[in-house]
Amino acid sequence: MHPVELKGPRVSWRELAVADAQDMHDLMSDPQVFRYMSDTEVPEVAAYEAFLIEYCATITEPERIRYKLALTLDGELIGSGGVDLSPSGRKSEIGYMLASRHWGKGLATEAAALLVDFCLDTLGTHRVWATTDVTNHASRRVLAKVGLREEGVMRGYSFKDDVWHDSVMHGMVATDERPLRG
Numbered sequence: 001m002h003p004v005e006l007k008g009p010r011v012s013w014r015e016l017a018v019a020d021a022q023d024m025h026d027l028m029s030d031p032q033v034f035r036y037m038s039d040t041e042v043p044e045v046a047a048y049e050a051f052l053i054e055y056c057a058t059i060t061e062p063e064r065i066r067y068k069l070a071l072t073l074d075g076e077l078i079g080s081g082g083v084d085l086s087p088s089g090r091k092s093e094i095g096y097m098l099a100s101r102h103w104g105k106g107l108a109t110e111a112a113a114l115l116v117d118f119c120l121d122t123l124g125t126h127r128v129w130a131t132t133d134v135t136n137h138a139s140r141r142v143l144a145k146v147g148l149r150e151e152g153v154m155r156g157y158s159f160k161d162d163v164w165h166d167s168v169m170h171g172m173v174a175t176d177e178r179p180l181r182g
Contacts, residue, residue, distance in 0.1 A: 028097075068080070078102050150170055
């Protein structure tokens, strides 16, 4: 499926483009956002450009398993995220990040709901899952609001800043009841 365009009442997802490299760098440079990322340092703009050039070359592949998306509000990039499919295409992992100036407005919930619906309704996956740092209570609430249940803590799941961090696994399957969207 190309190009991906998911529209909600306020936010939209679209394919990331090479022109988004500076905005991605700026987003990740926010310490409040970066603290929950698995990266150990913010990549330089040139590294984002190189990644996006490589990624954009794959988005028309028929057996696509990766969707890297820009989250926009009124055309402005305010976050990013995406979907990674298992090789069988039956399971999908979602992820998202949102500029801190937009936290607390319900935009992350709307964005995550669009990703869940895309996985289940468009891609036809059976299982959708996400992980988040145990201390990221806002993201845990977002995932619960869009229907993903906490399934357990994965101890020592990621290593950043010389510390092992625990993560919470969240998931849902296609037969689970989804919260009303509105």
